[in-house]
Amino acid sequence: MAGVAAAGAGALALTHGQATPGTVATELVSDAGGAIPFYGARQAGIVTPAQDRLHFCAFDVITDDKAALVDMLQDWTAAAARMTQGRDAGTFGAVGGSLEAPPDDTGEALGLPASGLTLTIGFGPTLFRNAQGKDRFGIAAKRPAALADLPKFPRDALEDAISGGDIGVQACAHDPQVAVHAIRNLARIGMGKVSVRWSQLGFGRTSSTSTSQATPRNLFGFKDGTRNLKAEEPQLLDEHLWVQQGDGPEWMTGGSYLVTRKIRMLVETWDRSPLAEQQTIIGRDKSEGAPLTGKQEHDEPDFAAQDGEGQPVIPMDSHLRLAHPDQNGGARLLRRGYNFVDGSDGLGRLNAGLFFMAYQRNPHKQFVPVQNNLAKMDALNEYIRHVSSAMFACPPGLLAADDYWGRSLFA
Amino acid sequence: MAGVAAAGAGALALTHGQATPGTVATELVSDAGGAIPFYGARQAGIVTPAQDRLHFCAFDVITDDKAALVDMLQDWTAAAARMTQGRDAGTFGAVGGSLEAPPDDTGEALGLPASGLTLTIGFGPTLFRNAQGKDRFGIAAKRPAALADLPKFPRDALEDAISGGDIGVQACAHDPQVAVHAIRNLARIGMGKVSVRWSQLGFGRTSSTSTSQATPRNLFGFKDGTRNLKAEEPQLLDEHLWVQQGDGPEWMTGGSYLVTRKIRMLVETWDRSPLAEQQTIIGRDKSEGAPLTGKQEHDEPDFAAQDGEGQPVIPMDSHLRLAHPDQNGGARLLRRGYNFVDGSDGLGRLNAGLFFMAYQRNPHKQFVPVQNNLAKMDALNEYIRHVSSAMFACPPGLLAADDYWGRSLFA
Numbered sequence: 001m002a003g004v005a006a007a008g009a010g011a012l013a014l015t016h017g018q019a020t021p022g023t024v025a026t027e028l029v030s031d032a033g034g035a036i037p038f039y040g041a042r043q044a045g046i047v048t049p050a051q052d053r054l055h056f057c058a059f060d061v062i063t064d065d066k067a068a069l070v071d072m073l074q075d076w077t078a079a080a081a082r083m084t085q086g087r088d089a090g091t092f093g094a095v096g097g098s099l100e101a102p103p104d105d106t107g108e109a110l111g112l113p114a115s116g117l118t119l120t121i122g123f124g125p126t127l128f129r130n131a132q133g134k135d136r137f138g139i140a141a142k143r144p145a146a147l148a149d150l151p152k153f154p155r156d157a158l159e160d161a162i163s164g165g166d167i168g169v170q171a172c173a174h175d176p177q178v179a180v181h182a183i184r185n186l187a188r189i190g191m192g193k194v195s196v197r198w199s200q201l202g203f204g205r206t207s208s209t210s211t212s213q214a215t216p217r218n219l220f221g222f223k224d225g226t227r228n229l230k231a232e233e234p235q236l237l238d239e240h241l242w243v244q245q246g247d248g249p250e251w252m253t254g255g256s257y258l259v260t261r262k263i264r265m266l267v268e269t270w271d272r273s274p275l276a277e278q279q280t281i282i283g284r285d286k287s288e289g290a291p292l293t294g295k296q297e298h299d300e301p302d303f304a305a306q307d308g309e310g311q312p313v314i315p316m317d318s319h320l321r322l323a324h325p326d327q328n329g330g331a332r333l334l335r336r337g338y339n340f341v342d343g344s345d346g347l348g349r350l351n352a353g354l355f356f357m358a359y360q361r362n363p364h365k366q367f368v369p370v371q372n373n374l375a376k377m378d379a380l381n382e383y384i385r386h387v388s389s390a391m392f393a394c395p396p397g398l399l400a401a402d403d404y405w406g407r408s409l410f411a
Numbered sequence: 412m413a414g415v416a417a418a419g420a421g422a423l424a425l426t427h428g429q430a431t432p433g434t435v436a437t438e439l440v441s442d443a444g445g446a447i448p449f450y451g452a453r454q455a456g457i458v459t460p461a462q463d464r465l466h467f468c469a470f471d472v473i474t475d476d477k478a479a480l481v482d483m484l485q486d487w488t489a490a491a492a493r494m495t496q497g498r499d500a501g502t503f504g505a506v507g508g509s510l511e512a513p514p515d516d517t518g519e520a521l522g523l524p525a526s527g528l529t530l531t532i533g534f535g536p537t538l539f540r541n542a543q544g545k546d547r548f549g550i551a552a553k554r555p556a557a558l559a560d561l562p563k564f565p566r567d568a569l570e571d572a573i574s575g576g577d578i579g580v581q582a583c584a585h586d587p588q589v590a591v592h593a594i595r596n597l598a599r600i601g602m603g604k605v606s607v608r609w610s611q612l613g614f615g616r617t618s619s620t621s622t623s624q625a626t627p628r629n630l631f632g633f634k635d636g637t638r639n640l641k642a643e644e645p646q647l648l649d650e651h652l653w654v655q656q657g658d659g660p661e662w663m664t665g666g667s668y669l670v671t672r673k674i675r676m677l678v679e680t681w682d683r684s685p686l687a688e689q690q691t692i693i694g695r696d697k698s699e700g701a702p703l704t705g706k707q708e709h710d711e712p713d714f715a716a717q718d719g720e721g722q723p724v725i726p727m728d729s730h731l732r733l734a735h736p737d738q739n740g741g742a743r744l745l746r747r748g749y750n751f752v753d754g755s756d757g758l759g760r761l762n763a764g765l766f767f768m769a770y771q772r773n774p775h776k777q778f779v780p781v782q783n784n785l786a787k788m789d790a791l792n793e794y795i796r797h798v799s800s801a802m803f804a805c806p807p808g809l810l811a812a813d814d815y816w817g818r819s820l821f822a
Binding site: 099111183184 | 506508510521630633678689754757760
């Protein structure tokens, strides 16, 4: 640690651009205009290199008519296939239809390229059986065991209005206008069948999902998700990310489960903490993101290492230790979170934090044990608050243009 | 109009990229890493070509100690001068200080370039005399007449908690993480002297402030701000934007007044309106943004033109007509607004709209008559709601490194 501090102290003329070689810069993605294929064995937007911007939306299904819901899912699929390729949401677009009819695209993305847009759909527990216990669509028997409700974790401060949801759609893109446009058009198409339960914008990604991406920083100023699962690790993805045959109902084989948690960060309190305290709470140094026992970001942490006084160099209650697979039966996640600022909190502070999203093969074997561990002991808990929670079963991708979101569940 | 519709109807395979030649695409600004000079006769961030992303913050001053406030403004100025050049907020940066002290930068912008960051400060009416009528800092006599409170407009639905503010800071950048970082560090530096009253993220600019920029689209899907004042029109800027000698107190000469209005858009209702209705409400066609009497975006509207039935082609209650300088004694504005989506509204809809910002020489001669006109008659009123309002006197720029924000007001 002394080395890190000394190196830093010498660099008085730090600039954002020079402080940490290898840190991610604003990525002028070479194919920012490029479209990501919509059809494929997997849904796009999971191992796709994490785009810079997010608009996530959880919908309530407000019809009990299965045929109407299926119709909408077919319409959504057609619109998603178009929009992800940089096209308008519907055949006639924003300006090409009848003057006497509402346009079939809202128009704010006219002139914008596809911008790497991906749309990823998932189905929440309440779609299978709603809050009143009703199986509205005759699919309760298809609910995977892995989609059982999450337990209540210690310190949870969840707000119902921004938790849960029957259907979740993740829109990621390099241009936020494109992500917003996509969600807004799905909401438009779904009018009368779904309503927006909650929606969340994320302005900056906090995770990398590809070895081609540098590790970004969260609003604590630390690199986040260093040990994230990566697209280039197919064996690990089969083990930890993708639902395998025999895991549960066949319609989810090749899919993945998404857990979202809106984590408010009390940044004002954090900002008053000394650098050493921040680093021991995280278990990494702030500059490089190296474990306190190492020098480089990707050095393996040495949890057995002790300081001169016989204390662990990486504290027992540090975030790094508690979240590490070694402390959680080997559990790993594919994280895809985003920084958010939702104005102020009415108490003179920014309403800021991390919109955590993690894909996994089985939340009850992965997210749940890790979060139990963190919620009980993490030194970071003093600075964070989980205010929303949701879970969605995201089926595999669509292979043919006549397939549609949810067919394997509803047909 | 018939021509527009016919041309549109033939283009079945519209893509975002092809629909409207000349429309703005996501601008991969060539100097996205580039720093914009902080010092100059004018504050940056007014006629600076509008950056893509916004974080605006209104602060309450929570100290009555003038010296403490001036100290903070000096610290803010030093931090702003650094951050706009891509440097950390303070001398030792995020990682270069003592381990035993809180860092003097929060760190989330480590590794990011300046990203065109501008920080623009303005002083609100309540800084001169607070809500209790108290002149806390002995500056009430320096309050410009132009900073008199805005009148209440018809249909105003203002929320006090997100209106007003003693000090406003506009952070614009091409990277939202950089804009958020800047505001957050000013809030950190101001701890105990100011608190965050409200803050607003804008994900996409809705105005151009330079002829080098194409006109972007708002969330109604229309091009917005076609007639905006532009940096390349110095005579018009002197007439409409910059405070001139003799206009009021000398400390504002060379500055400008900012009016902000958060305008919620009822996009779900709008999206159900026929294209023809949308176009007559706006007074322009949706594809090109041309006035209904013209073909090109920048064609002059012909307000006298009548259709076959003797009705005005550009309706009397259209937004274009009512906001036009000809209807408002020649009043013009430099608009610098941004699209926003703040999650959902709890009623199943997106909480979306336009964060309107306009700079001008005198709000009571410019914004006020225009807004009175619009609030009374604009056909668009059915689809919008003004939910916040604020006004700030933004002094001229700083010319020397020993000058600081507010010196001419407080010294």
